[in-house]
Amino acid sequence: MYWVSVFTEAAIFAILALGLDVVWGWGGDFDLAFYGYLAIGSYMTFVLSIGKPTPPVEYILGWHLPVLIAIVLAVVVVVCVAAVVGAIALRNLRGIYFAVTTLGAVSALYLLVENYTPLFDGYNGVYGLINPGQTALNLTYNGYRIVFLVIVLVLLFLSYLLVQRLSRSPFGRMVRSVREDERAAAAYGRQIFFTKYRAYLFGAALAGLTGGLFAIFISAFNPSAWTPEELLLIYAAILAGGRGNPRGVILGVFVVYIGFIELTRYLPSPASRPDFGPALRQVLIGLMIILVLRFRPEGIFRERPGLDTGQGPVSRPRQGRVEVLTTPEGQAADDGGPG
């Protein structure tokens, strides 16, 4: 059962990473608010489905909706929040300014949630979504965990198909062309802000879905579950796997989560210092980020060159093999080559 739980967690984070990769890998925007969307998705799923709070616990809404509807509504709320943050941060801030703004937004949100208890019960957080549907499906505890893993894997596969399809679509090429050269893309009639904005909202929606799944998976959520370190781990996974390449991203999450975390779980921790092992693991993750960025920034699978190009040579020569692909329809010039 241990491995079922490990794989479930990795698969949930793989969906999150796919969403983040649309924002960062394709759009080139280093978003530090992203983990906040998972958190809002998770909190909203709880407060929409677990019913009224019993004092002294307090949180908003306290509805008693079926969990599926709760997740859908949670995704809607997440997209609304992302719409506000994105409208501020994406309009004319790029690079480090974008990163700093999103960090400011998520930090304000974090401190608000932690200190303002009527919202999501502050530091204690919300809990109580324990195996929804277990009795309805007439499953044992273990059976339920396995069914949940299958559901998460199916959702991961569907997200992968969607992202992969989007990646090859005119929209995917457009997002990348805007990343490569905003002026050229604008000259070709692309709306810079709306292109980025739509990619951002799509990524946030996937984060909201992940939040809902995470709520079911861990049955409790509080501020210690969404510290900045967690997000850095997702970025490390995307970097290692291959930024901009959906298959690489999924592989990266499984490598980092299962390979890295499970292997380092057995790091020695003296009994007097239980946090020694986890701290050492964070050190290794930090080092991995620096080394991958320095020596192999494209990751295990590089972003497919040629996806974002029309006929003719690729716009940005890369090291090593250069592929020139033409779209089957032969309409490349019409839908978003950067020129």
Next chain:
Amino acid sequence: MTNFLVTIGVGLATAAILALSAVAFTLEYAVSRIANFAHGEFLTIGAYVAYSTQGIFHQNVAAAAAIAAAAGMVAGLLLNTLVIEQFRGRSAITVLIATLGVALVAENVLDMIYGAANVTYSYAQGSLHHVGPFLWTTSDIEVIVSALVVAGLIYLLLQRTRFGKAIRAVSQDRALARVSGIPARRIIMGTWALAGAVAGFAGFALAATIGTFGPLLGFNFLLLTITATVAGGLGRPYATLGGALIVGLAIQIAGTYTSSAYELVFAFLLLVLLMLFRPNGVFVRRSSVTVRA
């Protein structure tokens, strides 16, 4: 009214530490054109070194401050040599992510050495003094005076020395500075040493003021530092001092009239608003150009 003035006084003490940290951050940005997200670790390292050596120096403030600054200087030199210079020519955002990785490493190394729990670092706060309309403790006054002195020294350094002139040249155009015979690498190295020392000292001042701190001391202060820097305008040392003053006072006033738990919420909302309306700082006329770095 008296309450308000006391608030302003406390705000000035906060602003003084913030100003030191922000000036260091902006100097780093000026010469290397990167946002150093490991900047907070300079403060943390300074604080921890002062804490570890308190047995040796007892309550000698000057010695503790000096050793914190020296530790920060070493950290600055190491970061520049081992990371920043290795990423030369890469985009600013790539370096930002790398420094975020450095922050993660530094925080957790400190965690492994000292543990995640807070340590107590107490300095006698001294007695209360009425200075004009303000009410300050002795250590508040020491912090404010030392911040003013450091700011003054940095001003003299930048304006009156060859080194300062070279820093200004490199921050405007590294290639052009090199063509003119300025050893850009060494100047940048020197700037990081200076920035690290100032930040390490700020870390000591912060720790001595707060009293208890943990490995996240600096990272939690980073966003406040960035807010102050952005308020002044990235890469502009003198304007940054003004930015720190504005941010320090604003959070103190907002915190007093609502609840101190929300101080930082206001600070970060202020950051978002600044980015929205004045991304180049409050002292510059609004520009409509896309901001990128």
